[in-house]
Amino acid sequence: QVQLVESGGGLVQSGGSLRLSCAASGIIFRRYTMGWHRQAPGKQRELVAIITRIDSINYADSVKGRFTISRDNAKNTVYLQMNSLKPEDTAVYYCNAPEFGSWGQGTQVTVSS
DSSP states (O other): OOEEEEEOOEEEETTOOEEEEEEEESSOGGGSOEEEEEEOTTSOOEEEEEEOTTOOEEEOTTTTTTEEEEEETTTTEEEEEEOSOOGGGOEEEEEEETTTTEEOOOEEEEEEO
């Protein structure tokens, strides 16, 4: 059974930074694509960034140049470094293992103006 546990969310001022972490268990982590999504109030969940097992990476246009996704296969963890945060980045951020259809519980990120 795949388990994903996010951490690192919080309240930050506009222009600030946060790093999210997602620890995975129940899978051979290095073999699979991992992703970060977010859902703001009243909006649909959207893809933020995705990293494949060979470190091919894609970002949503809205976060390019500000967010960085990375993975540490030795720690079974995927990260999302978020810089230059904006109020519109406020959302619940979810870790995702798309090949399993598995999601974490989410971590709240709030950016104040």
